[in-house]
Amino acid sequence: MSRTTRRRIALSLAVVVAASTAAACGSSSSGGSSGSAGGSGTYTVWDPYPQFDGSSDWAKLLDSCGTRAGVKIKRTAFDTTDLTNKTLLAAQQGNPPDVLVVDNPVVSTLADAGVLTSTAENKIDTSQVEPNLLAAGQLGGKSYGIPIGANTLALYYNKDILKAAGVAPASITDWASLTAALAKVKAAGKKGITFSAIGTEEGSFQFLPWFWGAGAQLTDLASARAVSAVTLWKDWLKKGYAPNSVINNTQTTSWQEFATGQYAFAENGTWQLANAKKAGFGYGTIAIPAASGGTAPAPTGGEFVTVPTQKDTGRYSTSDAIVSCLTDAKNLLATDTTLSYVAPTTAVQDQQVAADPALKVWVQAVHAAKGRTSDNLGTKYPKISEQLWDAVQAALTGSKSPKDALSAAQSAAR
Incomplete structure (x- = not known):
């Protein structure tokens, strides 16, 4: 490995340590230790699913894909952030896994460090993948992996509260109608909306639908449209439509507030569907509306699912076979059901909705979704995100106006 490549890996490791990108459905415990690529009949797979042990459907799928490729799979699971750090270190030592399943915002960081091969190099077919989902793994016009599935955000609502407040969910089509609904809910003596605005990547993750829904761009944090998005949240707190607890809420604690049955709405993700069914009250979901509708x-x-760069390029053909197996239509349907993910292809999405009509809103949200590192932001995203969540915190706590907070954020991000 060249000295330049080693420097790029070291810089990428610093980026990952500085800003965790585990904003969506994640895990918190490590599931093993690093391992080498072993003999010619053993291929290593690293993934961020320590919650799945060797008896899980996921582990069985890996084994079956290994069998189909004529090799044995040695699997190691890490929590999301630890996985990225371990991968960068392994690459620096010349000992990466053969196949790596990694959180989508990290793909560009690893690709920029020279850790990953492109799908063109390994002839991995991405033609059926939704372009907006594939974009999260692209850098410099090249794709560096294929999504195994996607989750995103929408609004859960409490049916009883909306009925009592005289709000029809279908009437909520833009920011004005949502704010009007919150006013009716408050007037009926109930609580409005809860979300996560914590000063971490989770806060940025939850704010981005409103930021992008205003028409703002991450390359211009101080735009008038960006200011309107922060102002929306600030006004909700000022009017009592959202609690001050959102400033410190994680997505988990925000969900716990909604689960009390006292809130009309909660911004959260597909990973809460199982919990929603256990909540003890009727619920529904609607897509997060953009400012002017839609x-x-x-x-x-x-x-x-990615293929790290190997010294022995002869291993790529088998790695390609494993990746293709993991992401074929039949396996995607089973895996994405297990992970509470929406599939990355239209054909499998249709099968998911046919099996569970409640997923229709989530498929709609995924169709409109956007990768955090899209627009060729790549490794610039973590720094931009940190300034964005700092600005939101400053505005919601009242230490700065939305305009001043975002102007400072743009200057720091630049």
Whole structure:
């Protein structure tokens, strides 16, 4: 490995340590230790699913894909951030896994460091993948993996509260109608909306639908449209439509507030569907509305299946076979159901909705979704995101006006 490549990996490691991107559905415990590529009959796969042990459907799928490729799979699971750091270090040592399943915003960081091969190099077919989902794994016009599935954000609502307040969910089509609904809910003596505005990537993740829904761009944090998005949230707190607890809420604690049955709405993701069914009250979901109507682009969560760069290029053909197996239509349907993901292809999405009509709103949200590193932002995103969540925090706590907070953020991000 060249000295330049080693420097790029070291810089990428610093980026990952500085800003965690595990904003969507994630895990918090490590599931193993790093391993080498072993013999010619053993291929290593690293993934961010320590919640799945060797008896899980996911582990069984990996084994079956290995069998189909004529090799044995050695799997190691890490939590999301630890996986990225371990991958960068392994690449620096010349010992990366053969196949890597990694959180989508990290793909550009690893690609920029020279850690990943492109799909063109390995002839991995991405033609059926939704372009907006594939974009999260692109850098410099090249794709560096294929999404195994996607999750994103929408609005859950409490049917009983909306009925009591005289609000029809279908009437909520833009920011004005949503704010009007919150006013009716408050007048009926109930609580409005809860979300996560914490000063971490989770806060940026939850704010982006409103930011993008205003028509703002991450390359211009101080635009008038960006200011309107922050002002929306600030006004909700000022009028009592959202609680001050959102400033410190994670997506988990925000969900716990909604689960009390006291809130009309909660911004959260597909990973809460199982919990929603256990909530004890009737619920529904609607897409997050854009400022002037339509569905706001929400950020995509979910992982990409990638092939790290190897010294022995003869291993790529088998790695390609494993990736193709993991992402074929039959396996995607089973895997994405297990992970509570929306599939990255229209054909499998149609099968998911046919099996569970409640997923229709989530498929709609995924169609409108956008990768956080899209628009060729790549490794610039973590720094931009950190300034964005700082600005939102400053505005919501009242230490700065939305305009001043975002102007400072833009200067720092530049």
